[in-house]
Amino acid sequence: MLEHGVLIVGSGLAGMRAALEVSEDPDLDVALLTKVHPLRSHSGAAQGGIAASLNNSNDEDSWELHMYDTVKGADFLADQNAAEILAREAPENIFELEHWGCAFSRLENGLIAQRRFGGHTQPRAVYAADRTGHALLTVLFEQLFRRGVKVYSEWYALDLVLRDNVCQGVVVYDILTGQIDAIAAKAVLFATGGYGRAFQTTTNAAASTGDGIVMAYRAGIPLEDMEFVQFHPTGLQGSGILLSEAARGEGAHILNAEGRRFMEDYAPERMELAPRDIVARAEQTEIDEGRGVTDKKDSVFMDFSPIGEERIRYALPSVLHLARDFAGIDPLQAPVPIQPTAHYSMGGIPCDVDGMVRLKDQNDTPIVGFYAAGECSCVSVHGANRLGTNSLLEAVVFGRRAGRAIRTAVRDLAPTRIEEGDLQRAVAEVDRLLKGDGPERAGAIRQELREVMMIDCGVFRTRPQLENCLSTLKNLQERYQRIAIDDKGWQFNTDLVEAIELGHMLEYAEVIITGALAREESRGGHFRKDFPTRDDQRWHKHTLAYRTDDGPRLAYADVNMQPQYRDPFPLEERKY
Numbered sequence: 001m002l003e004h005g006v007l008i009v010g011s012g013l014a015g016m017r018a019a020l021e022v023s024e025d026p027d028l029d030v031a032l033l034t035k036v037h038p039l040r041s042h043s044g045a046a047q048g049g050i051a052a053s054l055n056n057s058n059d060e061d062s063w064e065l066h067m068y069d070t071v072k073g074a075d076f077l078a079d080q081n082a083a084e085i086l087a088r089e090a091p092e093n094i095f096e097l098e099h100w101g102c103a104f105s106r107l108e109n110g111l112i113a114q115r116r117f118g119g120h121t122q123p124r125a126v127y128a129a130d131r132t133g134h135a136l137l138t139v140l141f142e143q144l145f146r147r148g149v150k151v152y153s154e155w156y157a158l159d160l161v162l163r164d165n166v167c168q169g170v171v172v173y174d175i176l177t178g179q180i181d182a183i184a185a186k187a188v189l190f191a192t193g194g195y196g197r198a199f200q201t202t203t204n205a206a207a208s209t210g211d212g213i214v215m216a217y218r219a220g221i222p223l224e225d226m227e228f229v230q231f232h233p234t235g236l237q238g239s240g241i242l243l244s245e246a247a248r249g250e251g252a253h254i255l256n257a258e259g260r261r262f263m264e265d266y267a268p269e270r271m272e273l274a275p276r277d278i279v280a281r282a283e284q285t286e287i288d289e290g291r292g293v294t295d296k297k298d299s300v301f302m303d304f305s306p307i308g309e310e311r312i313r314y315a316l317p318s319v320l321h322l323a324r325d326f327a328g329i330d331p332l333q334a335p336v337p338i339q340p341t342a343h344y345s346m347g348g349i350p351c352d353v354d355g356m357v358r359l360k361d362q363n364d365t366p367i368v369g370f371y372a373a374g375e376c377s378c379v380s381v382h383g384a385n386r387l388g389t390n391s392l393l394e395a396v397v398f399g400r401r402a403g404r405a406i407r408t409a410v411r412d413l414a415p416t417r418i419e420e421g422d423l424q425r426a427v428a429e430v431d432r433l434l435k436g437d438g439p440e441r442a443g444a445i446r447q448e449l450r451e452v453m454m455i456d457c458g459v460f461r462t463r464p465q466l467e468n469c470l471s472t473l474k475n476l477q478e479r480y481q482r483i484a485i486d487d488k489g490w491q492f493n494t495d496l497v498e499a500i501e502l503g504h505m506l507e508y509a510e511v512i513i514t515g516a517l518a519r520e521e522s523r524g525g526h527f528r529k530d531f532p533t534r535d536d537q538r539w540h541k542h543t544l545a546y547r548t549d550d551g552p553r554l555a556y557a558d559v560n561m562q563p564q565y566r567d568p569f570p571l572e573e574r575k576y
């Protein structure tokens with residue numbers, strides 16, 4: 001058995017930022033474990049920017065405005081104590097990243113440049129062209145390397161071990177050798193990213209399969225607000241690959257088959273720069289009502305001509321390449337067909353503003369030594385809908401806070417132990433998958449899951465659709481019990497890894513659907529055609545889903561309306 005003082009699972013922005021913070025104390029033994037090479041974490045694909053009210057492009061911004069935009073963007077489901085921290089601590093986090101060497105784009109006067117983004121009333125997106133995530137991730141990786149933090153690259157966490165609400169460590173699988181082992185740690189932080197891969201059209205990397213979320217769920221921790229999935233309005237038609245919102249921030253228009261900027265019918269003030277849930281629904285409505293473009297009529301156009309060639313080449317080089325390489329269309333010559341694509345997971349593991357995982361029961365019981373940060377967590381700063389550029393910010397701000405909290409807490413924590421039984425449970429499950437000789441294959445089940453989730457649990461939802469989705473899912477779960485894996489070896493068995501991930505997807509998809517069925521209202525990313533308005537009386541509350549043998553059991557928790565430094569923003573109608 002391996003042992004570390006602190007184990008961080010996931011090496012995206014949140015995990016690396018937390019690891020760096022823990023490593024400030026040279027006496028602490030911190031290790032980072034990741035199923036893909038750290039620089040291949042999905043954070044590296046982030047394009048558009050990271051928010052902070054620096055006031056470099058004008059002088060009208062403030063953290064209060066940033067907080068207000070976040071809370072309104074979240075359709076008032078965000079916890080206001082957390083949204084306040086996000087907005088207040090943003091500038092200092094940006095300066096810290098800059099001092100470590102992050103090459104942000106600049107204004108003529110040398111200050112960090114800032115551009116507009118959907119739902120933000122001020123230009124507050126700090127960016128490195130349209131490769132912001134890559135710039136941030138490499139800078140953090142350099143810092144970790146400098147401090148000699150131990151990295152387990154291409155190791156897969158299989159199981160979280162808790163005993164009496166105290167975290168003991170994690171059971172892991174070395175993908176290269178096939179060895180299953182345990183890592184005991186006094187503190188474990190999950191920064192395992194989102195769960196967008198359960199949908200057919202998605203911007204998410206192949207690794208975004210909600211592993212950490214399901215490990216926590218199976219260990220008895222409820223999952224929060226899982227029905228809230230963000231559909232981004234500007235995925236490339238067909239593949240769903242993201243064309244950054246920065247394109248609209250820079251001035252691109254969205255047009256229907258009549259060549260009209262249809263956003264004037266849906267959000268006349270903010271137009272293309274309304275929040276994503278609103279633009280995605282507008283687009284889907286145009287498509288559903290027959291005003292889509294291309295032969296399939298399943299998309300609308302993004303028109304780059306208002307931006308101008310020089311600016312496109314300077315500020316949107318990746319967008320240019322992605323459209324050329326993956327759609328065969330040159331945005332400098334022609335409009336690009338786009339469609340809604342599953343993008344961001346608002347739900348996740350419930351935790352407090354210092355990353356400590358909490359059961360959110362009557363006593364708000366903490367899980368001692370277990371933390372979460374980044375997209376897998378639900379703090380909740382994004383509520384029912386995240387604003388663009390707030391997620392990289394969340395990963396950095398709350399990764400740092402969790403790292404700090406761990407650094408202090410771990411001194412008082414007792415050594416932990418993983419028992420043979422804990423290890424054997426994971427070994428038995430892997431063994432079952434490897435020995436299975438049934439007629440089913442993971443690939444086919446995954447495909448059916450992703451299709452039904454996209455169609456019946458997508459941008460628009462209704463009760464009959466969700467019921468159909470749930471019964472299809474139950475059938476897929478049953479079929480999963482009869483799968484066979486063609487590769488029977490132990491070394492670098494990606495077939496096996498994908499089968500394990502499919503097990504996770506089948507588990508959390510059920511939580512998404514169950515939460516969506518119960519929530520009879522429309523709020524942020526969750527839109528019920530049969531309940532098209534927001535219902536604060538009944539539904540201004542977080543969903544909590546507990547695992548039982550008969551599927552998820554739902555409970556609800558209050559939204560935090562107690563920021564520390566100002567009055568809460570009262571609920572209001574969300575108009576743009």
Ligand SMILES: Cc1cc2nc3c(=O)[nH]c(=O)nc-3n(C[C@H](O)[C@H](O)[C@H](O)COP(=O)(O)OP(=O)(O)OC[C@H]3O[C@@H](n4cnc5c(N)ncnc54)[C@H](O)[C@@H]3O)c2cc1C
Binds near residue numbers: 046049133205390392
């Ligand atoms: C294409 C795209 C563009 C985006 N652009 C922006 C943007 O411009 N601005 C913005 O604010 N947000 C953006 N987002 C969202 C943002 O990038 C993510 O929410 C954020 O980077 C998530 O960071 P993370 O550290 O939580 O997780 P990730 O970066 O997803 O990292 C997850 C880590 O967990 C590891 N992991 C997962 N499961 C296991 C396991 N079982 N065992 C071991 N390791 C595991 C992975 O290996 C990986 O290292 C974008 C997202 C996408 C998909």
